Amino acid sequence: MIVASPKPITELKQLIDRHKKVLFVGCGTCxxxxxxxxxxxxxxxxxxxxxxxxxxxxxxxxxxxxxxxQCENEFIKELAEPIGRCEAVVSFGCGAGVQAIAERFxxxxxxxxxxxxxxxxLEEQAVWTEKCMACGDCMLxxxxxxxxxxxxxxxxxxxxxxxxxxxxxxxxEDRPCAWQLIYxxxxxxxxxxxxxxxxxxxxxxxxxxxGARKIVRNEHRV
Amino acid sequence: xxxxATHAEGSIAQGAWKPEILAFCCNYCAYAxxxxxxxxxxxxxxNVRVVHVPCTGKIEMEHILSAFEKGIDGVLIAGxxxxxxxxxxxxxxxxxxxxxxxxxxxxxxxxxxRLRMVNLSAAMAPTFVxxxxxxxxxxxGLGPNPLRKRGxx
Numbered sequence: 074m075i076v077a078s079p080k081p082i083t084e085l086k087q088l089i090d091r092h093k094k095v096l097f098v099g100c101g102t103c104x105x106x107x108x109x110x111x112x113x114x115x116x117x118x119x120x121x122x123x124x125x126x127x128x129x130x131x132x133x134x135x136x137x138x139x140x141x142x143q144c145e146n147e148f149i150k151e152l153a154e155p156i157g158r159c160e161a162v163v164s165f166g167c168g169a170g171v172q173a174i175a176e177r178f179x180x181x182x183x184x185x186x187x188x189x190x191x192x193x194x195l196e197e198q199a200v201w202t203e204k205c206m207a208c209g210d211c212m213l214x215x216x217x218x219x220x221x222x223x224x225x226x227x228x229x230x231x232x233x234x235x236x237x238x239x240x241x242x243x244x245x246e247d248r249p250c251a252w253q254l255i256y257x258x259x260x261x262x263x264x265x266x267x268x269x270x271x272x273x274x275x276x277x278x279x280x281x282x283x284g285a286r287k288i289v290r291n292e293h294r295v
Numbered sequence: 296x297x298x299x300a301t302h303a304e305g306s307i308a309q310g311a312w313k314p315e316i317l318a319f320c321c322n323y324c325a326y327a328x329x330x331x332x333x334x335x336x337x338x339x340x341x342n343v344r345v346v347h348v349p350c351t352g353k354i355e356m357e358h359i360l361s362a363f364e365k366g367i368d369g370v371l372i373a374g375x376x377x378x379x380x381x382x383x384x385x386x387x388x389x390x391x392x393x394x395x396x397x398x399x400x401x402x403x404x405x406x407x408x409r410l411r412m413v414n415l416s417a418a419m420a421p422t423f424v425x426x427x428x429x430x431x432x433x434x435x436g437l438g439p440n441p442l443r444k445r446g447x448x
Contacts, residue, residue: 082402113357120360121403128404128441 075103075167076201077110077187082121088184089133089161096159098152098174099139100166107201110165110187112139118186143170149177156181209279209286215267217258224251230272314368314434316343318427321351323381325373327417332424339424340431352385356396363405366443369434371427372412379416386414405441408433
C-alpha cells in the first residue's frame, strides 16, 4: 500500500492561511490503514487547525468528509456538493489523491495535508517499511522475492557491496543488508545458483527517470 | 463526553477565573484513589471534574482536543502504575498518546503544560490529591486557556 505521514499542524495551518472556509477530505484506503489520512486523523487535524487559527485571530470554518478512495473519479464525485460550499480543499490522500481532486475541481485550490512516503507494508503496529519503488520492470523472481532496487541503499543488482557489517547495511544500522537477505532467502529455497548470473544494466527508461508514466490496457478499454 | 462541553461552557460563564481542570480517571486506580481520598475526607481543589473511564487507553485524542477547544484550562490523565494496567498496556498507550498531544498542543499554541499524565494505584489517595493540586497550581500560573472567548473570565 501507499504509506504517507501527516504534516505538522503548523504547516497545515500555513497552507490554508488565506482561506476562511475549508473542506478537509480524508481517504478511506491506504492512508487510513497507515493511520495518516483516515476519518480519525482528519478529525484530529481539524480540531488542532481550528484551535491554532482561532489563537492566531483568524478563525476558520472546517468541514470534514472521508471518501472511500480519492484516486478514483467514481468516489470523488461525492465531493462536488461539499466542495461547492468551501473556498479550498485540504486532501488527506496520497499525492495521487490530491491531484485527482485538483483535476476534477479546476476552480478550487487543493492542498496536501500529508507527505506521501513510499510503497510499503506494515511491519508491526505503527511501523512501516518500504518494499517497492515501482521501477516498472519487476526483478523479484531473480532475487528470491527481495527487491535490491528498493531495499539496497545503492540499488545494486549485482551485490553485495562489501560495506555491510554482519547483516546490517552501512547506511543505517537499523537497516538489514538486502543482499544478505537475498542470500539467505535463495539459500532456503535452494536457488543459490541464481546468484551466479550477472545482471545486465537495468532499463531505467521505463522507471521514474523517464517522467510520469502511463499505462493503457487495450483489452480492458471500452 | 457531554460532560466536557457542559463543564467547559459552564466555567466560562462564571465570574472570576478559576482554572477548570478535567481529570480522566481510570476505573482501576485513579478513580478508586479519588474515591478513597473522599472517604478519608482529604481536601483537593473543587475545580477539578473527574471523568470516569474504563482505562486510560480508552481516552481518544479527540476527547482531549475537544475539551481544549471548548475552553478547558487543563487536562489530567490519571492511569495505573506502569506495569499495573488491568488491560496490560492501556496506560502505556495513553502515555504515548499524551506525549504526542503535548507536542501538538505546543504547535497549536495552547501549550503542552496544560496536559499531564500521572500514574498511581488505587491505594494512593494522597498521591492523587497531590497530583491534582500540582496541575491546578501549574494551570493557575499559566492563566486561562487562550481559546476562551475574548472578554470572558
